[in-house]
Amino acid sequence: MKKIINNISDVEREMLEGLVAAAPKKLVKLNGYNIVHRANLNRDKVALLSGGGSGHEPAHAGYVGFGMLDAAVAGPVFSSPNAGAIFKAIETVANPNGVLCIVKNYTGDILNFELAIEKARSIGIKVDHVIVADDVASQSTAVGRRGVAGTVLVHKIAGALAETGAPLERVKAIAQRTIDNVRSMGMAIRPCTVPATGVPNFELSDKEMEIGIGIHGEPGMRRERLTNADGITRKILNRILSHLEYAGREVVVMVNGMGATPFMELCIVNNFIKEYLYRNGVLDVYDTMIGNYMTSIDMAGFSITLLRLDDEIKMYYNAAVDTFALKK
C-alpha cells in the first residue's frame, strides 16, 4: 500500500483537522469526535446534518457551510459512524426549528442514524431524516439503490431551502423530492485501497473494468472488457435513462471522479453526454458539474448523476453556496 498518511488509526481525525485548518473561520471540529460543524451555527433555521463512513472526501465535511450542511459526522473509512457520534452531532446543531439528517442508503448508516434520532427525540430534540438512494446499479439487490454522488445534490437543494428559514416539513419534502429525481451509476478501472487493510478491494486486469461499482470499494454489477470512454459513458447513461423518465425534462449532470481519476478523463466523459441525452429526448442540460464530489478514496473511475429539475429544485440549485468543496 502506498499512501501519503501518518498512522492508519489517525487518518480520519487528521484529515478533518487538515480540512478545518484550511478554513478556520468557517469550520470547527468537535474535540474528541470526527464531527465538523459551521463555526457560526445559525439557530434560526432547520439544521442539516449528513455523514457516513470516511473515504468519500470531500463528502461530507467539505459540504459544511452556508447553503448546504450545518454539520457532518464521519465514521471510520467505509464504516458508519456509531450512534453515539451521530447523536452528538444532532445535539450540536439542534435548535427549535429542527434537524434534518441526510442519510445514504446503507444498512449500517440507517441503523445508527435511526438509533441516534430515537435518542435525540427522547430528550425533546425535533429531528427527522431522509434516505438517499440514487445508485441504479444496486437497484435489484436486497438493500436496493445505494446512496452515492446524488447525495451532494440533496445537500445542495435542501440546504438552500433551509437557509430561507423554511420549516422542517418543507425542507424534508424538497430533500425527498430531490432524492426521487436523482439517479447515478459508476464504474472503475482501478480499485481503491482502504488504509486499514492495505490491499485493493478487488483485482482487475489491464483489460478489464468494473461497471456499477459502489463507493465503498464494492465490486461492480459485472466485470467487462475495458472499452473506450464513449462506449462506457453510453452504457452508464442507458442504464440511468431506463430508471426514470427523462424525456422532455431539464437535467443537471454531475460527472464525478472516484478520487484518482484525472480531470482530463472526466472532461472526455462529459464530452459524450450532452448530445447523447438530447438524442434520448432530454429537453436541456441545464448545468454540468465535473469534479471529485463523492469519492472512493483512490479508486480510478467515475460516476454520472442525472438530476431532473422542476422550477423549485432549479431555484435552489442556483442559490448561493459557500462551502470548502462547492461554491456558487
Add this chain to the structure above:
Amino acid sequence: MKKIINNISDVEREMLEGLVAAAPKKLVKLNGYNIVHRANLNRDKVALLSGGGSGHEPAHAGYVGFGMLDAAVAGPVFSSPNAGAIFKAIETVANPNGVLCIVKNYTGDILNFELAIEKARSIGIKVDHVIVADDVASQSTAVGRRGVAGTVLVHKIAGALAETGAPLERVKAIAQRTIDNVRSMGMAIRPCTVPATGVPNFELSDKEMEIGIGIHGEPGMRRERLTNADGITRKILNRILSHLEYAGREVVVMVNGMGATPFMELCIVNNFIKEYLYRNGVLDVYDTMIGNYMTSIDMAGFSITLLRLDDEIKMYYNAAVDTFALKK
C-alpha cells in the same frame, strides 16, 4: 495503460470540448484549435493568456473566466503548443489595451510564446509576457526553477487587477511581483502515464517516493524511502522556506494534488503545515487552498506552494473570480 479515453490523438481536443460543454455560456473552443476563450471577451481590459502542454488540467482552460484568464492555449500532452496556435490565441483576445501572456518556465513554451509574440507585434498587436518560475526543486538545473502550481496564483492576482481596467504595464508588474513571491515543490508516490507512450514516466518500488518531481512526469531531484505524510511535508516545506524569507510574512498555502491523489491525503498533508510554518516564523497563514489545481495527468503525489502576501496581492487574491475550476 488503463485510461478512460477514446483515440489517443483526440485526447486534448475532446477534453477541451468536454470542458466547454459543461459551461457553454461562459466558454468557447476555437474551431480547429485547442484554444478556449471566454464566451464574452471584454475588449476594455488587458487580456490575459496562458497555456502550455496538456496534462495539467484543470490548468489552464479551467481558469478561463472572470477574474482570471481570457483564453488558454493547449499543446499536446506535456508539449508546448506551437507558435502558430499561440499566435492565433493572442490574435483572438487582442485589443488596444494589450495582451499579457503568462508562460511557465520551460524551453519549448518560452521559445514558442516568444515567436508568437514577435509575430503578433509585427502586425501591431500590443503584447507582453511574464515567465513563472516557482519550482525550487529545479533551482540548480540549467533551466532554473520550472513553472508549476504557483502559475495558478499568477493567473488569479494578475487577472483580478486586469478586471479593474489597469494598463498592461501595471498588470505585468503585479504578475511579476506575484512570481517573485511564490515558490513551490512537489513529490510523487506513483508516476503518471502519458497516453501517447502508454508507459509510466518512471518506476518506483512500493517503498520509494520521488521528491522534487516536475509536472511533466520528470523524475524528482532524488528518490527516497517513502516516509509518513508529516515527514514528507516537513521536507518540502524546509526546502521552500530556504528559498525565500518568510519570517514575519503572511502567506497563502496551496496544497495541490497531482491528479490521482485523494482529497483525504491532501488534507492530512495540510494538517501539518500551519503549525510548522508558525514555528518557522511565518506571521499568518491567510488562506489555504486544497485541491487539484495543476496536475500531472494521473500522478499520485502533491505539491505545496507558498505565496507571500502584501496588501495589493492580498486584495487581488480576495477579488471575485468565476471560472470553472476556481470560484470565489
